[in-house]
Amino acid sequence: MAKITYLHPNGTATVVDVQAPNTVMRGAKLHNIDGIEAQCGGSAQCGTCHVYVDEDSTVPLPPMDSVEDDVLYGTACPRRDSSRLSCQLPVTEEIDGLVVRLPEAQS
C-alpha cells in the first residue's frame, strides 16, 4: 500500500491510500479524483491520465518506455520533464509518499 497525493490545479490536495496491484491512474479512478480520465483504461493509448510528478519528489519511479514517451507528445496540457502517464506507474510500497500534480485538462 502507498499513500499518494494528487494536487489539483486549484491548489487543493487529495491524499489517498492505494493498494497494490494498482497504478497511480487506478488509484485516482477508485477514489473518483476529478482530473484523471484514462479513457483507454490504462493501456497507454490516450494520454488522458497525464500527471506531473512533483519536483520535490524523491520517490523512485520506473523509467518510461518509448510508447509512454510517444503518447506524452499528445497530451492536452504541455509536456514537461516531470510528465508521466499515471497508468504506467505501478503502486508499490516504494512509491509511498508520491506527490503528483494534475494538469488543467486531459482532453
Place this chain on the structure above:
Amino acid sequence: MAARGVVVIGAGQGGLDTVAALRAKGYGGPVTLVGEEPVPPYQRPPLSKGFLTGAVARAELTLRTESFFAAHDIALVSGDRAQHIEAERQRVRLASGSTLGYDKLVLATGSRPRTLPVPGMDLSGVLTLRTLADAEALRTALDGPPRQIVVLGAGFVGLELASTARVLGHDVTVVEAQRRVLARALTPQMSQWLAERHAQQGVRLLLGQEVTALHGTAAGEVAVVRLRDGRRLPADLVVVGVGALPNTQLAAEAGLLVGDGVVVDRWLRTDDRSVYAIGDCARFPSTRLGRHIRLESVQNASDQARCVAAAICGESAPYTAVPWFWSEQCALRLQMAGLIAGHDETVTVGDPDGARFSVLCFREGRLTGVESVGRPADHGIARRLLSSDTGPSPAEARTPGFDLKSYATKPSSPVPAPA
C-alpha cells in the same frame, strides 16, 4: 419538494462516467445508475483481446470497486431493466416493479449486436460478443484444442477476435460482405495494409462474400457456413461480428425522436428537455461533418458523459470532442483520430513496411483524420491538431522527411512544444 435527482439508464462506460462526473463536479442530489447486467460496470475493449487470451484478468475489467458507489452515494441498481419511461411524470418503471422519479434522465442504453437474417443463426456454437457473459462463453470455446472458426464480419470486433483466435492456435476464416476490411472506418490504403497483416498471420479473409445459411449437425451444433457462391466452409464455431444497432426501444416508446439512434442536439438533449442521450445509442450533430452521426467508441461515450454531467451541473457547452478509436490486432497498435468520411486526399508518412506509419486524410486541403500504426506520438498530436482545427497542408505533409512530431514541436507551431 425534494430533488428527485438524476437517473442514468445503462451501466456501461457512458453511464458510469456520467454518475462519476456528476459527483466529481459536486452534484448533490440523488444519483441512480441502472444496469441490466448482474455485475458492476466493466471495461469492454479487452473482451475481444486480452481477456480471451488470459492476459487481462476478470478483476482488471472492473471499472470501479463496489465501495466506490457507496462512498459517493450513488445508487447502483444491477440486474434490473428499465421497462418504461413515463416522460410526463418524469419517472422510470423498472422490470422489478419499482419506479424511479427524476429531474434529469440520461439514456446510455448502448447498442446490441446485429444479427444476420439467414437460417441457422440459432444453432449451438454460434456466438456473438458484446457483454462479459458473451466473452466468458467465447473464452471457454477458444480454450482448448484447435478448432475451425468462421468469423462473420471484418469490423473491429471481428478482426480483433480473428487475430486473437489465431494467436490461440485456431484455424480462422473471416467472411465479409464488403470488398475490404473495416470499409466504413478505414481508408482503402489502411484496409489493404491491415488485410495483408492478417493474411501473413494465417487468417483467411474472404471479402465480398455473403453468407446464405448455417448448417448444423443432427445434435444442433453448427457445422457448415454456406456462402452465396456455393462454397461450404466447415466450422465448429461461428462468431458473428456484423455491427451493432442502437438500443432505442425505450426512447421510442416514450415518444422521443428516434432514427438510427436517439436523436439529440449539440448539448446532447433529446426533444424532451429533461432527457439526454449519450454514447452508442445517441445520434448527435457532428460539427465536423455537418450532419447527425452515431459513434460506437469508449471515447465518445466517456466524453459525452462528461458533457452531460457538466450540463446538469449548469455548465452547459455543446459537444465538440474529436473522435478517436484504437484497436489491437496482429500484435499491432492501430489508432485513429478524427473522421475519415468525406476525405478527398491522403498522404502516408513513415514506414509501412516496418509497421510504423500514419495515413493523413484531407478534405479540401484541411486535415480531417489520421490513422496510425505503431506511431502513438502521431496519434496524440493529430488529436490536438484536429481539436484546434489546425494542421499541415497536403503539400507540407508530402515534404520528404515530414513527420507530425517535428511539425507540432517546431517553434512556430500551434501545438505547445515540450518544455
